[in-house]
Amino acid sequence: MYRFFLLCSLALILSGTLVLDSCQHEPFLLIASNGADPTDTGGNDTTSQTDSTVILCSPDTVYFRNTILPLLVSNCSMSGCHDATSHKEDVVLTSYASVRSTGEIKLSKPRESELYKVLIKNDPKERMPEGKAPLPDEQIAQILKWIEQGAKDNYCNECDSTQAAYALNIRPIIVKSCQGCHSGTSPGGGFDFTSVQGLQTVALNGKLVGAVSRLPGFKAMPESGKLPDCDVSKIREWVRNGALNN
Numbered sequence: 001m002y003r004f005f006l007l008c009s010l011a012l013i014l015s016g017t018l019v020l021d022s023c024q025h026e027p028f029l030l031i032a033s034n035g036a037d038p039t040d041t042g043g044n045d046t047t048s049q050t051d052s053t054v055i056l057c058s059p060d061t062v063y064f065r066n067t068i069l070p071l072l073v074s075n076c077s078m079s080g081c082h083d084a085t086s087h088k089e090d091v092v093l094t095s096y097a098s099v100r101s102t103g104e105i106k107l108s109k110p111r112e113s114e115l116y117k118v119l120i121k122n123d124p125k126e127r128m129p130e131g132k133a134p135l136p137d138e139q140i141a142q143i144l145k146w147i148e149q150g151a152k153d154n155y156c157n158e159c160d161s162t163q164a165a166y167a168l169n170i171r172p173i174i175v176k177s178c179q180g181c182h183s184g185t186s187p188g189g190g191f192d193f194t195s196v197q198g199l200q201t202v203a204l205n206g207k208l209v210g211a212v213s214r215l216p217g218f219k220a221m222p223e224s225g226k227l228p229d230c231d232v233s234k235i236r237e238w239v240r241n242g243a244l245n246n
């Protein structure tokens, strides 16, 4: 059954932009993935995964804590909406427990889950987020895929910052953390990141790396807090490689 749903959703999943890429990392793994000697960690074999705190990020899995919770927090559980105080329609989307207990998730019929259905309603009055543009297709597909994969409280923390292709690795970061402001009729700072060209402009003039690395002389982005180190590393790597539309 599980396979069946996976197959059904393959068309949606095929877009490489769905791949999870926002990973927190164990510092030594980042070093290892940059080509340094992994035995620097004290002689342990880092590839054997004996340390139970290290969880490899699989590109085929959508992780709740890495992807789904940040997405819900930034789009749904702001004050006045689905936070613990306001809990509109008794829906609270601030933690795994509250998402599972109030999101009406149906593991046997993922597409029947309220958490998913409200995102794809045609009637803007019924669709979430209320009064706003629909979530990007990539994010809607991630939510569905997470439900199809069992709606688990999962996460991963192994990062490979050399994975820095635009469609697969960079765009999901931008969609999740930047596009909310950097799109529409008056995008932040006049920079629209809905197309790769918009992002390339700030990549090539140095502002992108300056902003996400929070270097002096640049506006720190996102304003609310630094991206995970792994995301920053991937962005730097992408820019270093020429900010290609790859």
Ligand code: HEC
Binding pocket: 174, 177, 178, 179, 180, 181, 182, 188, 189, 190, 191, 202, 207, 208, 210, 211, 212, 217, 218, 219, 221, 222, 223, 227
């Ligand atoms: C909450 C809204 C918001 C979010 C989220 C946001 N930005 Fe911005 N961004 C702005 C605004 C507004 C400006 C213009 C700031 C100014 O000029 O005072 C800006 C400016 C910038 C600049 C120009 C910086 C400079 O020094 O001139 C870059 C580059 C940028 N943003 C990248 C990003 C990236 C990358 C992300 C996601 C990781 C992001 N922003 C997330 C609102 C946002």
